[in-house]
Amino acid sequence: MKMSIGLRKNENVNVEAENCSTSDLFKTSKPMNNEAKRDPSSVETQVKILVEDLKSHSADTQRNATAELRLLARYDMDNRIVIENCGAIGLLVNLLYSNDPETQENAVTALLNLSINNNKNKSAIVDAGAIEPLIHVLENGGSEAKANSAATIYSLSLLEENKIKIGSSGAVGPLVDLLGNGTPRGKKDAITALFNLSIHHENKARIVQYGAVRYLIELMDPAVGMVDKAVAVLTNLATIPEGRNAIGEEGGIPLLVEVVELGSAKEKENAAAALLRLSTNSGRFCNMVLQEGVVPPLVALSQSGTPRTREKAQALLSYLRNQRHENA
Numbered sequence: 001m002k003m004s005i006g007l008r009k010n011e012n013v014n015v016e017a018e019n020c021s022t023s024d025l026f027k028t029s030k031p032m033n034n035e036a037k038r039d040p041s042s043v044e045t046q047v048k049i050l051v052e053d054l055k056s057h058s059a060d061t062q063r064n065a066t067a068e069l070r071l072l073a074r075y076d077m078d079n080r081i082v083i084e085n086c087g088a089i090g091l092l093v094n095l096l097y098s099n100d101p102e103t104q105e106n107a108v109t110a111l112l113n114l115s116i117n118n119n120k121n122k123s124a125i126v127d128a129g130a131i132e133p134l135i136h137v138l139e140n141g142g143s144e145a146k147a148n149s150a151a152t153i154y155s156l157s158l159l160e161e162n163k164i165k166i167g168s169s170g171a172v173g174p175l176v177d178l179l180g181n182g183t184p185r186g187k188k189d190a191i192t193a194l195f196n197l198s199i200h201h202e203n204k205a206r207i208v209q210y211g212a213v214r215y216l217i218e219l220m221d222p223a224v225g226m227v228d229k230a231v232a233v234l235t236n237l238a239t240i241p242e243g244r245n246a247i248g249e250e251g252g253i254p255l256l257v258e259v260v261e262l263g264s265a266k267e268k269e270n271a272a273a274a275l276l277r278l279s280t281n282s283g284r285f286c287n288m289v290l291q292e293g294v295v296p297p298l299v300a301l302s303q304s305g306t307p308r309t310r311e312k313a314q315a316l317l318s319y320l321r322n323q324r325h326e327n328a
Contacts, residue, residue: 043079047072047086054091059100066095066106073113080114080121089114089124096133105145108137112148115155122156130156131169138174143183150178150189157196167203176210179219191219191229198236205242213237213246220255228267231259235270238277248278248285254292260313261297268301269309276316279323286323295320 046068053065069088072079083089088110095107111130114121130152137149153171156162175197178190194212197203212233219230234252237243247253256278259271275294279286295317302313 040078040082043072044082044086047079047082047088051086051088051091054088054095059103062095062098063100063103063106066092066103066110070106070110070113073110077117080116080118083110083114084118084121084124089121090128093125093128093130093133096130096137101142101145104137104141105148108134108141108145108152109148112152112155115152119159122159122162125152126156126159126162126165131166131171135169135171135174138171138178143186146178146182147186147189150175150186150193154189154193154196157193160200163197163200163203167197167200167206172197172203172206173210176207176212176215179212180215184224187219188226188229191216191226191233195229195233195236198233201240204237204240207233208237208240208242208246213243213252214250217247217250217252217255220252220259227259227263228270231256231263231267231270231274235274235277238274241281244278244281244285247274248282248288253278253285253288257289257292257294257297260294260301265306265309268305269312272298272301272309272312272316276312276319279316280319283323286320290320290324 050065050069050072053061054069056062056065069083069092073083092107092111092114095103096111098104098107111125115125134149134153137145138153141149153166153175157166172194175190175193178186179194182190194207198207216230216234216237218224219226221227234243234247234256238247247256253275256271256275259267260275263271275289279289298313298317298320302310302317305313
């Protein structure tokens with residue numbers, strides 16, 4: 001499905017595509033010195049032992065096994081293949097329900113790391129029934145577990161078919177709750193997951209219905225550092241009537257105009273696209289856009305922005321001028 005705004009899957013939405021910010025994998029750029037270079041057969045032997053440990057009734061044994069698998073999946077692509085081949089994924093999914101917070105956090109982070117740059121593992125994780133347990137972690141886990149669950153959902157949603165499954169499985173509500181009430185790190189992973197889910201049309205209404213627009217507008221405060229992501233999601237939501245109404249009613253128009261004037265190049269492009277959708281579908285919102293003084297920054301944008309940005313700015317200017325002429 002073609003994305004309507006400037007962000008692509010391989011572009012930076014706080015995280016590079018598949019480089020989830022809360023993953024152990026990306027907390028440091030240095031590989032593990034010896035672990036990454038071990039003989040594959042010795043890794044397989046170790047993983048088989050750890051898989052058996054995941055089945056243990058001992059909480060300590062499970063905790064240690066999930067921690068080691070989390071680390072093994074942290075950097076090495078081959079390790080991720082071995083771990084999946086040895087049957088660890090289904091057992092890790094079951095441990096998302098663990099009553100031990102450390103085991104739960106290790107399990108969700110291991111699944112996150114296993115999903116990175118590996119579509120086969122993404123499919124295997126979903127096929128193992130991970131979506132509902134990931135939602136359980138979003139609702140009941142510790143702050144890091146919640147953030148890593150959101151990051152896992154983002155990673156899984158890079159497969160188009162998973163956007164539909166995740167959206168229809170009840171993940172949107174807990175993601176919106178994390179967006180509004182999570183730690184700064186949790187909010188970043190929630191907004192990234194919601195952006196990816198909002199690419200699929202049916203998910204847009206769900207995101208609006210759970211009250212995401214209010215939180216997205218709050219996150220347009222430059223001090224928070226998430227303006228780019230908030231504007232990106234709002235631009236996708238502005239393609240449906242419910243999204244446009246929520247943006248207008250929650251006070252989003254003045255902030256979008258401010259982004260057109262003061263934002264980065266990408267933020268300006270997306271804000272102009274959102275304002276164009278708001279203006280062309282509502283006379284009331286069109287008047288609000290005009291009252292916020294959008295014309296001068298739009299004129300500047302139409303002359304100095306990127307080709308895509310100039311196109312959107314010129315389209316909005318043309319529409320606003322026609323409306324003012326008709327009103328006159």
